[in-house]
Amino acid sequence: MTGGAAWDRPALEALLATALGLVDTGEAEAIFTSRDAALTRFANSRIHQNVAEHDATLRMRVMRDGRTGVATTNRLDADGLRELVGRANEICLRATANPDSSPLADPLAATYPEGLGYAEATAHADPTMRASGARSVIAAGAPAGLEVSGAFSTEASTLAIANSHGLWNSHAATQSKLLTVMIGGGGASGYAQASGSDVRTIDATAVGEEAAEKASRGVDAIGLEPGEYPVVLEEYAVAALLEYLSAMGFSALAVDEGRSFMELGQQIMGENVTIWDDGLDPRGMPAAIDFEGVPKQRVDLITDGVACAVVHDTATAVRAGTTSTGHGHPAPNVWGPTAWNLFMAPGSRSKDSMLAGIERGIWVTRFHYVNIVHAKRGILTGMTKDGTFLIEDGRIVRPIRNLRFTQSIPEAFSRIEGIGSETRLVAPEYSGIFARVPALQIGRFAFTGATSNEGAA
């Protein structure tokens, strides 16, 4: 283990101080990131890929006379640091001045509970533990003859940032995630996932049983005409929508550039919708600081359906005359801040009671390959996946083939008729955005296409 494991606090302080000390004039920032990650992947009920990686990188930002140069390396010995600073200096020398360039963050110490988002059990998870988890999941699918696939990952990472203004902040974190897709006869499939900082909270058998139960109910799916239907969206589906709401519009830059659906101060969703970002809440996947070293702040994005605020990095904060909320990527960049740690307020309904209120509608387990159609209108498209069912007279009556939705999410979130009383932490598929969300009952949701039965097993 040579990524982050080799770098304790004194070693990190020395590394960043050495790097900053090599910059003789101007301002500078040093960002250390390390990653010791492993992933055990299974398919067709066997482990087919099993990997580990160890890396540590240093990113230097040098600023002089309005010009900025950036360089990164993963060679962290003395020669590597000299070469790194030399490249950053060279870029800075040749760059043109940018009067709006991101300033260095001011020194503000991050305060967070010791060990927030870090578990030794995750950091020291070994391949035998992950293989055992995979075996438990596969065993859960065996009685129904399901083909089981999935991935079990564990990761330890460290982010440490220092700058010439005197800022020094760091945060070590761990992540674990187990997911599975089970496929049965006729292409019926089921899905489940669990994630958390502490791998000991993941119950592999429970994950397997949840997916197996869903796959077993998916046999003999029928086609359903596209159209607008009432829906119950499970937490996995809701989290995907929040992930893309964040990508489309929760950033100050997206609002500045006129591409966000967020009309600040306006009622843009139903009064029963409250969404916020909080990197320090241990019920999410905590991150104490951002990539500019700024401590994370809670940001109330949508309260009772009103667009209240967006997240900032130092660049957008300066332009807006405010302070960074701790949501910056490494600066400078052209894409702006990101809300990574999302929460949606629960309601009071059980999933059974949501189901009971629907005469004819659709139950959606999760969405697949969601993408942005029109960011300013909040329109997304995507497919249902791994458990789509027809609801009639308050009951799930049979599985249906996957449907494509094309829907404005702010509009859909203005028609929420029920919000689950329980929330679930859902890990993202593609982005780094985690969301703890409830299930939702929505009065109308637009399905614009259906998949074909071609190639069904």
Added chain:
Amino acid sequence: MKELIELALDAADQAGAEYADIRIVERETESLAVKNGVLGSASTDRTAGFGVRVLLNGAWGFAGSAQLERAEVTQITREAVAIARASSMVQREPIVLDGTPAVVGSYHTPYLEDPMTVSIDDKLKILLEADAAMGRVAGVKVRQGQIESARERKTFASSEGAHLEQELVEAGGGIEVSAASASEMQQRSYPASLGGQHVTGGFEAIRALDLPGHGQRIAEEAVALLDAPDCPSGDMTVIIDSSQMALQVHESCGHPIELDRVLGMEASFAGTSFLTLDKLGALQYGSELVNIDADATIPGGLGTFGFDDEGVPAQNVPIVSAGLFVGYLTNRETAPIIGRQSMGSSRASGWNVIPIIRMTNVNLRPGAAGSLEDLIADTANGLFLSTNHSWSIDDRRLNFQFGTQIAWLIRNGRLTQMVKNPIYTGITPEFWGRCDAICGPQEWQLWGVPNCGKGEPMQTHRVGHGAAPARFHEVRVGVGQ
């Protein structure tokens, strides 16, 4: 380096591995981005490391590290062996590799002008001139441009005796502009979206794009789109430009022909494929005009190389011949399952990850419909769609939906009204079956897609697609409006 390679392969052998390989990779990139007239970001990145892959008891183990030192190579090889032992805890049949002969050789991307040594001043001049051209148009909200360069040096060696040295050189660039009103936002890009055009080759490819020469046009189009009518809804004849055809090939052909996906190995991430083994040589994938190949040998492609990351020489293989589905992308593990030898599409995005089946350059061959102008003139009524905006496809690669940045109505063989927010959708083999014309070689262009995601942990890789504009009849457009 030779010493480290021998150390890894000897350590794997002593641990009882049936097979082992090591890749040592160094990748340097330089990225410049100009936004609204100023340098938005400028950086050089360098990452180096090695990955060791072992096959033990018929099961895989892999570990990678950034620390290129003797003790670390030994430790990482031991870790790969321990991981392979854990893999064998949950195993069905042992993995058997095909009989690809071990090769000793080298490959270097050909280029005229090394993109890593072109000065920042030269690159900035291009981007700032393009930015100024976009800025001349009133109503523009955001202007962006970027140029990226990369050099990757990698060494591959295996316990079978393969030893390969490669140097891959890449260049990419593009510009984008957006215009916004109170209720609308529209974007235009040149020469394509997703960062523009990307090639293996020299900076001459970026100069040839003439980014400044296209800035004003796309800015004017973005502003005009704000007040354009929405794309009509219904079933129409569509002509799709070559850059969007590249994405169409990528999603509806490139991914479903990955044999690991077909065999269920990607089921837990982006899904499986409708091109199941029984379809090989039997399914009419498209009309007889449709010919698709996977060509890792074609100059300039982002999926062009000398050898894949299992040491298999680059090849050009047919995928669809006169509409018939005839080939998969394979690697040494999966090819024997269909009685073939790997066609060389096993690729890793970096030293830290394993090679998996990836697209090389999956190309729609040109047809006989002449120029784009000829094809439009040959179309009585329809829609001309240009430049990808959004993409989505189901988990078996059947139901797709694409949005493009812009479209024009075609009336009596001429482009007429510009329309905004165009979307088209279809079912893969039905759609390709409705292809009734493909433009000729003069319109054929090889596009680079630098952001193809696959696998867990997800690898973002660089692939290529050649395509010419093509026409399809009875395509559903204007969805969700």
